[in-house]
Amino acid sequence: MSSRAPNDVGSLPIDAVPLRHPGRTASALVIVALLGLFLYGAATNSAYEWSTYAAYLLDERISRAAVITLMLTVLAMVIGVVLGVLLAVMRLSPNRVLRSVSWGFVWFFRGTPVYVQLVFWGLITTIYRTVDLGVPFGPQFLHISTSSFAENFFWLAVIGLGLNESAYMAEIVRAGISSVDEGQYEAATALGMSWREATTLVVLPQAMRVIIPPTGNELISMLKTTSLVTAIPYTQDLYSRARDLAVETFNPVPMLLVASTWYLFFTSILMVGQFYLERHFGRGASRAASSKQLKTLAAAQLRDDKAVR
Amino acid sequence: MTLRDSLPSATAQAASPMVVSEGVHKRFGALEVLKGVTLSVNAGEVMCLVGPSGSGKSTFLRCINHLEQISAGRLYVDGELVGYRQRGDRLFEMHPKDAARQRRQIGMVFQRFNLFPHMTALENIVAAPVKDQGRRREAAIEQGRDLLKQVGLSDKADAYPAQLSGGQQQRVAIARALAMEPKLMLFDEPTSALDPELVGEVLDVMRALADKGMTMIVVTHEMGFAREVADSLVFMDDGVVVEAGNPREVLANPTHARTRAFLSKVL
Numbered sequence: 173m174s175s176r177a178p179n180d181v182g183s184l185p186i187d188a189v190p191l192r193h194p195g196r197t198a199s200a201l202v203i204v205a206l207l208g209l210f211l212y213g214a215a216t217n218s219a220y221e222w223s224t225y226a227a228y229l230l231d232e233r234i235s236r237a238a239v240i241t242l243m244l245t246v247l248a249m250v251i252g253v254v255l256g257v258l259l260a261v262m263r264l265s266p267n268r269v270l271r272s273v274s275w276g277f278v279w280f281f282r283g284t285p286v287y288v289q290l291v292f293w294g295l296i297t298t299i300y301r302t303v304d305l306g307v308p309f310g311p312q313f314l315h316i317s318t319s320s321f322a323e324n325f326f327w328l329a330v331i332g333l334g335l336n337e338s339a340y341m342a343e344i345v346r347a348g349i350s351s352v353d354e355g356q357y358e359a360a361t362a363l364g365m366s367w368r369e370a371t372t373l374v375v376l377p378q379a380m381r382v383i384i385p386p387t388g389n390e391l392i393s394m395l396k397t398t399s400l401v402t403a404i405p406y407t408q409d410l411y412s413r414a415r416d417l418a419v420e421t422f423n424p425v426p427m428l429l430v431a432s433t434w435y436l437f438f439t440s441i442l443m444v445g446q447f448y449l450e451r452h453f454g455r456g457a458s459r460a461a462s463s464k465q466l467k468t469l470a471a472a473q474l475r476d477d478k479a480v481r
Numbered sequence: 482m483t484l485r486d487s488l489p490s491a492t493a494q495a496a497s498p499m500v501v502s503e504g505v506h507k508r509f510g511a512l513e514v515l516k517g518v519t520l521s522v523n524a525g526e527v528m529c530l531v532g533p534s535g536s537g538k539s540t541f542l543r544c545i546n547h548l549e550q551i552s553a554g555r556l557y558v559d560g561e562l563v564g565y566r567q568r569g570d571r572l573f574e575m576h577p578k579d580a581a582r583q584r585r586q587i588g589m590v591f592q593r594f595n596l597f598p599h600m601t602a603l604e605n606i607v608a609a610p611v612k613d614q615g616r617r618r619e620a621a622i623e624q625g626r627d628l629l630k631q632v633g634l635s636d637k638a639d640a641y642p643a644q645l646s647g648g649q650q651q652r653v654a655i656a657r658a659l660a661m662e663p664k665l666m667l668f669d670e671p672t673s674a675l676d677p678e679l680v681g682e683v684l685d686v687m688r689a690l691a692d693k694g695m696t697m698i699v700v701t702h703e704m705g706f707a708r709e710v711a712d713s714l715v716f717m718d719d720g721v722v723v724e725a726g727n728p729r730e731v732l733a734n735p736t737h738a739r740t741r742a743f744l745s746k747v748l
């Protein structure tokens with residue numbers, strides 16, 4: 173029994189002893205110990221050749237290849253997202269032809285291995301030697317000889333990766349749009365918004381909350397999928413360069429470590445970006461107000477109380 | 482001297498019909514939901530629409546706003562055909578742009594509020610005026626704050642819908658509809674999703690709106706509100722108007738058996 177009267181306690185902030193978690197502490201210690209042992213083993217194992225790793229990590233050939241990999245990733249992802257949104261909207265449109273085309277595209281590009289698709293893109297200039305657009309037996313509007321693209325394996329890689337990605341993005345965007353309550357579109361329409369306004373102002377921002385996490389996944393996955401562009405064959409990317417240099421150093425292990433370090437570095441940057449995007453599009457999703465928002469609300473309340481008095 | 486000044490009296494002006502429904506039918510495939518609804522609401526009047534579940538009340542409201550396309554009959558708002566353009570005796574489907582323009586003159590309040598969850602209360606209110614009517618943002622924000630004050634929520638401008646109570650959300654939704662400066666307000670069971678103690682605050686806002694002369698069609702189960710505020714009460718069942726008249730008279734002496742059966746359940 174406390175000696176204090178109960179009504180004394182009423183307005184005092186609670187200062188309780190936090191609950192202890194002995195199980196959590198013990199398991200954390202074990203894991204940290206195992207991690208330490210692994211790091212020690214790695215540092216002392218000569219197979220890793222840390223001196224070679226250090227020499228090549230910032231080698232210009234490697235850093236230039238890393239930038240190329242990043243460009244491949246970003247450009248392919250841009251194509252993937254733009255085309256993916258288009259495919260998703262087509263899939264949800266009332267027009268049966270658009271719906272079927274979208275379905276067929278996704279069916280094909282999701283259903284075949286990306287490696288096979290990349291080999292195909294590498295051969296495309298031998299399959300289609302010219303592209304002609306015009307009326308049969310009539311005037312010709314466009315004539316392109318594909319031989320001018322034959323050397324441009326970089327762009328073939330971007331297109332190949334981008335088209336494959338768009339099939340996955342289409343499904344992600346479609347799931348996002350479908351997750352938004354129908355009443356939202358209806359309320360926007362009742363306010364006199366056009367289909368475009370309702371979609372861009374009301375539906376897509378809410379769909380983003382569902383779209384962004386798997387898209388971040390796709391982006392990181394794309395960063396690593398770029399290592400498949402040797403299929404085209406394109407060899408300027410990070411993984412191909414690291415492999416070439418491994419021939420020079422007679423040991424693939426340190427070069428694999430160098431490449432992995434760069435992949436991890438880019439992935440980390442992308443994850444930071446994803447965190448801020450998620451926070452931006454998550455606004456209003458939870459009852460919990462941000463501290464800044466609580467301040468403005470409290471200030472408004474105070475102002476209001478004064479006005480009443 | 483303007484035309485308005487030369488009108489005989491305010492009552493004569495008020496007696497012009499705002500909504501005219503002539504034999505409106507609505508079919509969903511083979512299912513006929515509205516089977517010839519005929520009624521009219523004068524400018525400045527409040528009409529309460531009651532009836533059992535599934536009788537077509539929501540569908541009728543949605544037709545007035547052209548969220549649904551009617552299958553037969555004619556529907557006019559402020560003398561203008563809803564959703565169609567008439568040339569000679571042929572009807573032409575309206576361009577979505579014109580349909581949107583028509584909808585801007587009609588405010589709609591939903592049972593489940595349908596506020597935009599990713600926008601604050603104030604952003605919910607200014608979004609449409611800024612986008613559709615190209616109003617200046619500052620002017621729209623000023624008007625938005627004013628509307629929030631009218632519905633008693635000036636302190637909640639920066640709150641997101643998830644942080645508001647049901648009654649507060651519905652009052653924001655009413656303010657949002659009013660921001661378009663509509664000629665007509667449609668309410669579809671605005672208090673049905675609310676806890677009993679929150680119903681009053683929403684009805685108070687609606688009552689104030691009626692007092693200001695807003696033309697309103699209200700689907701509701703709040704017979705007290707109908708008795709006090711409405712100019713007319715319409716009882717709908719199975720897609721047709723069964724009985725219509727002065728709310729006090731209809732509630733006290735319903736002439737049709739179906740009306741009597743329904744009222745005995747809700748009163």
Ligand SMILES: Nc1ncnc2c1ncn2[C@@H]1O[C@H](COP(=O)(O)OP(=O)(O)OP(=O)(O)O)[C@@H](O)[C@H]1O
Binds near residue numbers: 509533535539541
């Ligand atoms: N889009 C639709 N497709 C098919 N049937 C529909 C559709 N919308 C409404 N209905 C049907 O129309 C009938 C009338 O529905 P409505 O929502 O208008 O009733 P209500 O009078 O508003 O009922 P409540 O009081 O339950 O809201 C119902 O039988 C419903 O199933």
Ligand SMILES: [Mg+2]
Binds near residue numbers: 538540670
């Ligand atoms: Mg209904």
